[in-house]
Amino acid sequence: MEIHAWTWAAFVGLILLLLALDLLVFHRDAHEVSFREATLYSAFWIALGLAFGLVVFLWWGPSAGGEYLAGYLIEKSLSVDNIFVFALIFTYFAVPAKYQHRVLFWGILGALVFRALFIAGGAALLDRFHWTVYVFGAFLVFTGIRMATHRHEEIHPERNPVLKLFRRVVRTTPDYRGQRFVLREAGVLVATPLMAVLAIVETTDILFAVDSIPAIFAVTREPFLVFTSNAFAILGLRALYFMLAGMIKRFVYLKMGLSVVLVFVGVKMAISELYEVPVWASLSFIAVVLTVSIAASLARTAAEPPGVPAEEPPTRARSLP
Numbered sequence: 001m002e003i004h005a006w007t008w009a010a011f012v013g014l015i016l017l018l019l020a021l022d023l024l025v026f027h028r029d030a031h032e033v034s035f036r037e038a039t040l041y042s043a044f045w046i047a048l049g050l051a052f053g054l055v056v057f058l059w060w061g062p063s064a065g066g067e068y069l070a071g072y073l074i075e076k077s078l079s080v081d082n083i084f085v086f087a088l089i090f091t092y093f094a095v096p097a098k099y100q101h102r103v104l105f106w107g108i109l110g111a112l113v114f115r116a117l118f119i120a121g122g123a124a125l126l127d128r129f130h131w132t133v134y135v136f137g138a139f140l141v142f143t144g145i146r147m148a149t150h151r152h153e154e155i156h157p158e159r160n161p162v163l164k165l166f167r168r169v170v171r172t173t174p175d176y177r178g179q180r181f182v183l184r185e186a187g188v189l190v191a192t193p194l195m196a197v198l199a200i201v202e203t204t205d206i207l208f209a210v211d212s213i214p215a216i217f218a219v220t221r222e223p224f225l226v227f228t229s230n231a232f233a234i235l236g237l238r239a240l241y242f243m244l245a246g247m248i249k250r251f252v253y254l255k256m257g258l259s260v261v262l263v264f265v266g267v268k269m270a271i272s273e274l275y276e277v278p279v280w281a282s283l284s285f286i287a288v289v290l291t292v293s294i295a296a297s298l299a300r301t302a303a304e305p306p307g308v309p310a311e312e313p314p315t316r317a318r319s320l321p
Helices: 005-026 035-060 062-092 097-128 132-149 161-169 193-217 223-235 237-250 254-270 279-300
Strands: 182-185 188-191
Touching (some): 005 097, 005 223, 035 062, 035 223, 035 237, 062 097, 062 193, 062 237, 062 254, 097 132, 097 193, 097 223, 097 237, 132 193, 188 193, 193 223, 193 254, 223 237, 254 279
Antiparallel strands (some): 182 188
């Protein structure tokens, strides 16, 4: 693929325009995102991501289009797993529902920046040190096996080292002050608990990127495809969170499906010098595994009563001494 500088500039400009519309137009005022609104926005982001895949297919050919779509499917599926962690973080900090979108917005903006750096670094390593392809492949296999054997691992936000450091060095108000992350009190800038939540969401996404970036490099070595598939999957994460947060526990087999996908792409990456798995085969395998894991999950939990919506959390956050 020949990617010109103007292509990168145009794509980044598109992302910034979409983010600006989201923040300044569609979610200018803080409000609780309803299931209907989240579903419509999620459908929009998915349609946009797939439409870009069509552009890639028409502009650079079916091989590039298949690689983009495979990367998009991997990242989108991994982002569903992230939703459960975000829900735990918001519950731990008692973040009011109407402020959660603002936190996710800035968290995703930061995630795009950090992932761009990770992608640039990963591409440079693969280009300069060819043996890193085996390291990435082995890491993905290890991650997949670990995910399969630690499916019920508990998440404890209070143990996050970034939160511990934040509590020690940052002066914080005891309660939320609207959507503000920082404010001035008695002539001194202080943070609100919303800033602590943003810090945890940001660092959590960086940890997720350690898995997802190598996984996408396993299906394509083109940095432009890696970044664009990441970007469109992440941009839809906020809407997906508000749509699925209440039913995320129904996806009981999703982690198993994701572990199979990670092991597959890890092996694919490790043996790439001996045998190059066709793009259509990779895409088909990933799609089938994810479809089966989601369908089996929904079938198993179909008889369970729907979860009771959580009560509106109090505006006073968990103490940050």
